[in-house]
Amino acid sequence: MExxxxxDLGTTNSCVAIVENGVPTVVPNRxxxxxxxxxxxxxxxxxxxxxxxxxxxxxxxxxxxxxxxxRLIGRKWNSPQVKNAVATSxxxxxxxxxxxVRIVLRDKEYxxxxxxxxxxxxxxxxxxxxxxxxxxxxxITVPAYFNDNQRQATKxxxxxxxxxxxxxxxxxxxxxxxYGFGKNVEKTIAVYDFGGGTFDISILEIGSSGIFKVxxxxxxxxxxxxxxxxxxxxxxxxxFKEEHGIDLRQDRMALQRLKDAAEKxxxxxxxxxxxxxxxxxxxxxxxxxxxxxxxxxxxxxxEELSGDLIERTIDICKQxxxxxxxxxxxxEDVILVGGMTRMPKIQQAVGEFFERDPSKGVHPxxxxxxxxxxxxxxxxxDKHDMVxxxxxxxxxxxxxQGGYFEELIPQNTTVPTHRTKIFTTSxxxxxxxxxxxxxGESERAEExxxxxxxxxxxxxxxxxGSVEIEVTxxxxxxxxxxxxAKDLETSKEQSIEVTASSGLTxxxxxxxxxxxxxYMVERRSTEEVEAARQEAERMVGEIERxxxxxxxxxxxxDFGRDAIEKARAIxxxxxxxxAKRDLVAIKSEIEGLSRTHRMFKGVVAKTH
Amino acid sequence: MTDESPKRKRSVRPRKPDAGDDNDRPTVSPPFDVxxxxxxxTSPAPAPRPIGAPTGPSPPFEREGRGEQITLTNEVExxxxxxxxxxxxxxxxxxxxxxxxxxxxxxxSAPNIPAQRALSPTSIEAAVLGAIAASPGPEITERTIDDPxxxxxxxxxxxxxxxxxxMAELILAEDPSNLEAAECGExxxxxxxSMYAARLAPLDRTPIVVVAPTHMRWLSxxxxxxxxxxxxxxxxxxxxxxxxxxxxxxxxxxxxxELVQQKIVAFK
Numbered sequence: 071m072e073x074x075x076x077x078d079l080g081t082t083n084s085c086v087a088i089v090e091n092g093v094p095t096v097v098p099n100r101x102x103x104x105x106x107x108x109x110x111x112x113x114x115x116x117x118x119x120x121x122x123x124x125x126x127x128x129x130x131x132x133x134x135x136x137x138x139x140x141r142l143i144g145r146k147w148n149s150p151q152v153k154n155a156v157a158t159s160x161x162x163x164x165x166x167x168x169x170x171v172r173i174v175l176r177d178k179e180y181x182x183x184x185x186x187x188x189x190x191x192x193x194x195x196x197x198x199x200x201x202x203x204x205x206x207x208x209x210i211t212v213p214a215y216f217n218d219n220q221r222q223a224t225k226x227x228x229x230x231x232x233x234x235x236x237x238x239x240x241x242x243x244x245x246x247x248x249y250g251f252g253k254n255v256e257k258t259i260a261v262y263d264f265g266g267g268t269f270d271i272s273i274l275e276i277g278s279s280g281i282f283k284v285x286x287x288x289x290x291x292x293x294x295x296x297x298x299x300x301x302x303x304x305x306x307x308x309x310f311k312e313e314h315g316i317d318l319r320q321d322r323m324a325l326q327r328l329k330d331a332a333e334k335x336x337x338x339x340x341x342x343x344x345x346x347x348x349x350x351x352x353x354x355x356x357x358x359x360x361x362x363x364x365x366x367x368x369x370x371x372x373e374e375l376s377g378d379l380i381e382r383t384i385d386i387c388k389q390x391x392x393x394x395x396x397x398x399x400x401x402e403d404v405i406l407v408g409g410m411t412r413m414p415k416i417q418q419a420v421g422e423f424f425e426r427d428p429s430k431g432v433h434p435x436x437x438x439x440x441x442x443x444x445x446x447x448x449x450x451x452d453k454h455d456m457v458x459x460x461x462x463x464x465x466x467x468x469x470x471q472g473g474y475f476e477e478l479i480p481q482n483t484t485v486p487t488h489r490t491k492i493f494t495t496s497x498x499x500x501x502x503x504x505x506x507x508x509x510g511e512s513e514r515a516e517e518x519x520x521x522x523x524x525x526x527x528x529x530x531x532x533x534x535g536s537v538e539i540e541v542t543x544x545x546x547x548x549x550x551x552x553x554x555a556k557d558l559e560t561s562k563e564q565s566i567e568v569t570a571s572s573g574l575t576x577x578x579x580x581x582x583x584x585x586x587x588x589y590m591v592e593r594r595s596t597e598e599v600e601a602a603r604q605e606a607e608r609m610v611g612e613i614e615r616x617x618x619x620x621x622x623x624x625x626x627x628d629f630g631r632d633a634i635e636k637a638r639a640i641x642x643x644x645x646x647x648x649a650k651r652d653l654v655a656i657k658s659e660i661e662g663l664s665r666t667h668r669m670f671k672g673v674v675a676k677t678h
Numbered sequence: 679m680t681d682e683s684p685k686r687k688r689s690v691r692p693r694k695p696d697a698g699d700d701n702d703r704p705t706v707s708p709p710f711d712v713x714x715x716x717x718x719x720t721s722p723a724p725a726p727r728p729i730g731a732p733t734g735p736s737p738p739f740e741r742e743g744r745g746e747q748i749t750l751t752n753e754v755e756x757x758x759x760x761x762x763x764x765x766x767x768x769x770x771x772x773x774x775x776x777x778x779x780x781x782x783x784x785x786x787s788a789p790n791i792p793a794q795r796a797l798s799p800t801s802i803e804a805a806v807l808g809a810i811a812a813s814p815g816p817e818i819t820e821r822t823i824d825d826p827x828x829x830x831x832x833x834x835x836x837x838x839x840x841x842x843x844x845m846a847e848l849i850l851a852e853d854p855s856n857l858e859a860a861e862c863g864e865x866x867x868x869x870x871x872s873m874y875a876a877r878l879a880p881l882d883r884t885p886i887v888v889v890a891p892t893h894m895r896w897l898s899x900x901x902x903x904x905x906x907x908x909x910x911x912x913x914x915x916x917x918x919x920x921x922x923x924x925x926x927x928x929x930x931x932x933x934x935x936e937l938v939q940q941k942i943v944a945f946k
Contacts, residue, residue, distance in 0.1 A: 101913065114926075114927070123922055126909065126922040327905065348891075349904075350904055351900065351903065351907070354900060361901075607880065
């Protein structure tokens with residue numbers, strides 16, 4: 071049976087998991103790491119870098135390195151989050167042709183889905199390398215607050231990466247799935263997810279017979295572990311400036327090293343009380359000598375530096391509980407997700423707020439991917455009975471007179487659902503009404519997301535307020551939103567089915583899929599040449615190592631000299647093939663090299 | 679302008695080659711009398727002098743009708759340098775007292791690569807080397823370059839790619855649209871990159887830092903080398919380090935090569 075991979079496509083890190091023999095497992099990447107930075111870069115030579123390698127050059131090649139693309143995915147150009155990203159990102163963000171967002175890398179424009187697809191493609195490759203077979207189906211997680219367009223854009227990214235995204239599930243739901251896997255729990259839990267780039271808090275109900283229901287969710291898309299890193303960097307930079315009068319921020323190489331060191335120190339301080347940041351030759355003094363940075367940072371200092379950030383997460387927790395009309399007592403367990411939750415101060419703050427020790431039952435970095443893997447396995451395996459009941463992450467409604475937003479389906483309503491409301495005309499003799507369908511929480515319509523619009527015509531001419539129009543919102547089990555407007559007097563009806571859009575046309579997506587395929591073919595071919603080259607070079611090395619011994623042994627005979635000559639010719643031909651990077655030639659030379667190697671080894675073995 | 683300070687500076691003021699000037703003789707005229715040279719070397723140093731006049735075939739970037747200029751060697755040496763340059767795959771040396779190295783020594787970015795030939799001095803050679811070491815060294819004055827393009831072309835033709843690149847960059851700093859300098863600079867980069875890459879090859883090897891962390895501070899390296907050193911994690915190949923360094927490939931290769939030469943870095 072084909073494996074379905076579960077992918078946690080995170081803001082800063084991504085993770086891929088599968089279920090093997092009934093056990094959910096995270097797949098490590100080639101470097102042995104279980105998470106891969108969600109970063110993509112293009113080098114000066116035009117080479118694409120994804121993951122750790124992209125992260126290592128993120129500051130020295132800042133203009134061409136994309137991080138936190140997830141904050142932009144599926145968003146409109148004029149959204150506040152995009153404006154914020156444009157102002158704060160080191161890479162260039164421009165307006166796309168469909169009022170969407172594009173990222174410029176080395177003068178080439180990429181859609182956000184395309185960039186995310188590069189990360190997904192990497193996760194797919196990691197799984198394929200591990201499984202030794204092609205993978206085509208995936209379950210991808212998204213934050214619970216993602217709107218339909220963001221979900222669609224994530225699906226598009228999967229498609230571009232060559233994946234059939236069989237389900238998009240909410241991250242807290244995935245974490246809860248991982249938490250409840252193999253247990254028969256019936257609980258209301260809070261998922262406190264403090265990752266590298268975002269913070270989310272979600273309240274879920276885990277029911278008997280495998281029902282997972284998100285009751286409420288909230289968060290901050292610009293609050294994460296990177297903010298803590300930034301505080302450590304500030305502290306180090308400030309200290310260095312006081313000592314040497316030099317601002318390390320002015321030097322990209324110094325800043326790259328500081329960023330890496332700050333993240334490392336932050337992680338270490340979760341398990342030790344103090345750690346040393348040692349960066350020799352960090353910068354030149356300008357007097358032909360290099361300066362070193364060496365400082366000890368204590369856990370207490372880190373807690374002081376990040377205290378307000380932790381407090382912000384607790385404020386969001388308070389607000390979420392209040393919005394969901396829940397008391398702390400209603401929460402029966404708290405699970406911690408995201409690398410930042412390893413920080414003892416955070417565990418303490420969460421424990422104090424919820425008045426209970428957080429559960430240590432799930433892995434902070436892996437639980438979301440594991441949950442996605444579990445869901446993927448359940449979807450292709452009929453034996454699993456699991457129902458994921460999701461909620462609408464945002465309120466749905468229409469725009470009314472004066473540019474206000476009238477809510478029909480409130481935020482966090484469990485789907486499927488439908489709601490109806492009666493509206494009236496706002497002008498005398500009004501014969502048509504425009505129904506503008508929106509999603510969001512703001513009272514001002516312009517601040518919410520436009521989902522679609524349609525016009526109901528043929529209304530009776532009458533004084534304002536006297537013609538009644540019934541508007542019905544419906545969300546089916548697949549999350550498809552449809553809106554109906556009906557003139558109650560004439561029963562004349564108009565409706566719209568809201569199709570989520572990532573901002574890309576089908577043709578564009580098709581082109582991107584083709585480009586991604588081409589890239590994969592090229593990459594696989596390069597990898598194949600590389601593997602063959604290494605194999606050939608290894609054998610050439612072995613043969614050359616044995617040459618003197620073999621020559622000494624067989625020099626006396628004509629046959630031996632002939633064999634040596636032939637071996638030299640084979641090695642020379644192999645070297646030529648290696649130099650040309652010609653796969654077919656290298657492969658054919660490997661055969662000859664292998665024979666020669668065996669023969670040489672045999673000759674040497676016989677004389678010993 | 680003459681620099682009296684002990685610090686060595688670039689030499690040679692442009693002047694016309696003087697017919698009959700005994701400085702016009704070839705610097706290497708076999709048979710070479712080592713003992714005589716040693717004696718001469720210990721006597722007071724003569725004033726700096728231009729050596730020889732160019733007559734050979736035009737280098738690839740040589741412009742037609744270029745004006746008065748100085749050269750650093752004679753035709754015999756030029757030919758030899760061209761031949762050596764064509765043959766050689768390693769970066770130009772900077773510490774041998776040849777015409778090539780004189781040009782290299784001018785360039786601040788010249789590769790600091792130790793001589794490949796291990797010297798095992800005979801008594802005469804030892805005398806020569808000792809004499810050279812004991813002598814105050816040539817008096818070196820600042821040099822005004824009247825025709826930077828010609829200088830660039832000449833350095834290129836001499837195989838001094840670092841020096842030619844330096845000139846190309848100087849020219850481009852003043853005139854970014856200078857195609858000749860851009861082309862020459864690009865060619866120099868390509869040649870130098872391949873030279874350093876050949877020295878470090880194969881590039882899929884994994885470098886490791888062989889200096890103990892406690893001794894790191896005592897190394898004589900600059901902050902750029904310190905940065906490259908920080909990228910060496912025992913898992914990343916040279917190729918990966920070049921990709922993530924964020925600096926021009928040539929710079930990264932040069933620094934890596936220097937770290938290997940200084941035995942700070944080795945390969946797994």
